[in-house]
Amino acid sequence: MEEKLIKDYSSPGRKGYSLPPLEVEKSNLAENLADYLREDLELPEVSEVDVVRHYTALSEMNYGVDSGIYPLGSCTMKYNPKRNERVARTSGLTNIHPYQPVEQLQGSLELLYQLKLDLAEISAMDEITLQPASGAHGEFTSLLIVKKYFADREEERTKVIVPDSAHGTNPASAAMAGFDVVEIASNERGMVDLDALAEALDEKTAALMLTNPNTLGIFEEDILKITEMVHEVGGLVYYDGANMNAIMGYAKPGLMDFDLMHFNLHKTFSTPHGGGGPGSGPVGVKDFLAPYLPKPLLKKDEEKYYWDYQRPKSIGKVHSFYGNYGVMLRAWSYIKTVGGSGLKETTENAVLNANYLKAKLKNDFELPYAEDSLHEFVLSGSRQKEEGASTLNIAKRLLDYDQYAPTIYFPLVVKEAMMIEPTETENIGTLDHFVETMLTISREIKENPEIVKNAPHSTIVRKLNETEAARNPDLHW
Numbered sequence: 001m002e003e004k005l006i007k008d009y010s011s012p013g014r015k016g017y018s019l020p021p022l023e024v025e026k027s028n029l030a031e032n033l034a035d036y037l038r039e040d041l042e043l044p045e046v047s048e049v050d051v052v053r054h055y056t057a058l059s060e061m062n063y064g065v066d067s068g069i070y071p072l073g074s075c076t077m078k079y080n081p082k083r084n085e086r087v088a089r090t091s092g093l094t095n096i097h098p099y100q101p102v103e104q105l106q107g108s109l110e111l112l113y114q115l116k117l118d119l120a121e122i123s124a125m126d127e128i129t130l131q132p133a134s135g136a137h138g139e140f141t142s143l144l145i146v147k148k149y150f151a152d153r154e155e156e157r158t159k160v161i162v163p164d165s166a167h168g169t170n171p172a173s174a175a176m177a178g179f180d181v182v183e184i185a186s187n188e189r190g191m192v193d194l195d196a197l198a199e200a201l202d203e204k205t206a207a208l209m210l211t212n213p214n215t216l217g218i219f220e221e222d223i224l225k226i227t228e229m230v231h232e233v234g235g236l237v238y239y240d241g242a243n244m245n246a247i248m249g250y251a252k253p254g255l256m257d258f259d260l261m262h263f264n265l266h267k268t269f270s271t272p273h274g275g276g277g278p279g280s281g282p283v284g285v286k287d288f289l290a291p292y293l294p295k296p297l298l299k300k301d302e303e304k305y306y307w308d309y310q311r312p313k314s315i316g317k318v319h320s321f322y323g324n325y326g327v328m329l330r331a332w333s334y335i336k337t338v339g340g341s342g343l344k345e346t347t348e349n350a351v352l353n354a355n356y357l358k359a360k361l362k363n364d365f366e367l368p369y370a371e372d373s374l375h376e377f378v379l380s381g382s383r384q385k386e387e388g389a390s391t392l393n394i395a396k397r398l399l400d401y402d403q404y405a406p407t408i409y410f411p412l413v414v415k416e417a418m419m420i421e422p423t424e425t426e427n428i429g430t431l432d433h434f435v436e437t438m439l440t441i442s443r444e445i446k447e448n449p450e451i452v453k454n455a456p457h458s459t460i461v462r463k464l465n466e467t468e469a470a471r472n473p474d475l476h477w
């Protein structure tokens with residue numbers, strides 16, 4: 001199935017609509033706008049049918065959560081109920097404007113306020129801002145808070161410690177906020193090495209950024225010791241809460257003594273994502289950091305909900321208006337419809353599914369860390385690489401079997417890494433099908449690695465140059 005570019009369907013005079021002749025006098029709008037009207041605008045001239053068929057064809061070439069399993073570790077989309085879309089499109093919620101007087105927006109603000117309370121309950125944090133637009137943006141916002149907090153205390157702290165298994169956004173956010181990033185190695189069990197941490201900690205330490213369970217899916221069993229060690233030198237502990245489906249209903253970052261954190265509403269709390277957005281990365285903090293949160297902060301007095309701008313210590317605004325409202329609505333709808341017990345069940349199923357896959361795959365693929373893991377786990381394709389096909393080849397071969405690949409070559413601590421997160425949504429049939437496919441590919445590599453090395457064979461485009469599209473984009477518009 002080949003699909004041309006829309007401009008290649010163009011034929012002079014074709015139109016996307018047909019209307020009866022004009023019965024009213026033409027306005028002179030065009031005269032006033034003459035300076036802006038362009039004669040040589042090369043837009044494709046296509047019929048409505050051309051347009052609809054073209055974009056439908058493109059959408060059918062795409063793979064998404066509505067096509068099949070999407071076991072992309074860490075960054076994957078979890079459950080995206082369609083009912084949330086309906087809620088987010090409710091006209092009373094979409095036909096409003098942030099500049100309307102708050103008196104007219106009370107219902108909408110109530111939803112956001114409830115979302116704040118729910119996130120605070122889930123995380124054991126005291127105050128929440130919904131402003132940041134992504135996980136990385138939440139990290140950056142949090143680090144600005146850390147910075148302001150220490151500036152206020154006239155403490156010069158320049159270091160942010162990040163374990164080598166961290167998501168790449170962690171060191172990037174710390175560097176962007178102007179900190180020196182200090183990486184510490186994990187121990188042989190895939191957890192924070194306490195000796196390495198002790199060595200890195202000093203009076204210059206502003207914060208430790210930690211994901212727990214970490215990107216190997218492993219829960220840091222010494223977490224209380226870790227947070228205590230950082231606090232002892234006067235530093236803060238930051239929780240990367242992108243993937244709360246590993247712990248919701250079972251553990252809370254606030255109770256692990258984390259001081260601040262971000263959530264990814266577009267991962268755990270159900271907004272579809274990909275292609276760069278939209279997202280939402282709320283930040284939660286303990287009381288003592290609340291004065292530094294971005295302004296305005298959503299508050300409630302006896303009579304009404306309102307935006308509090310009187311926040312002299314605030315780091316300022318980090319997003320236009322109040323953040324990505326549509327994403328917040330979906331998260332609110334998700335939390336309210338599944339309820340507390342549903343969130344807990346989400347965690348149980350996410351962990352069960354990941355462990356089921358791990359048990360079924362660990363004999364045929366190397367499992368570098370044998371520790372118990374939660375919502376995701378990491379395999380290595382090293383054995384297969386020796387046999388003639390790399391992890392990248394395996395990922396491409398999965399496409400031939402109509403399934404999406406896991407996250408590959410991440411975390412960096414594992415060679416030929418395959419990071420697998422099936423999510424809570426998949427049933428046992430889908431999981432078994434994925435296992436069978438992985439075992440088939442493993443067999444193929446033993447018998448005829450060329451087939452896997454040259455995959456994909458059945459997709460619209462074959463193997464792509466991994467960097468060419470980013471370095472030399474060939475754009476048409």
Ligand SMILES: *Cc1c(COP(=O)(O)O)cnc(C)c1O
Binds near residue numbers: 075135167169240243
């Ligand atoms: C996805 C993810 C992030 C970054 O979130 P974005 O919304 O993509 O910026 C940070 N940390 C972890 C562990 C993640 O999985």
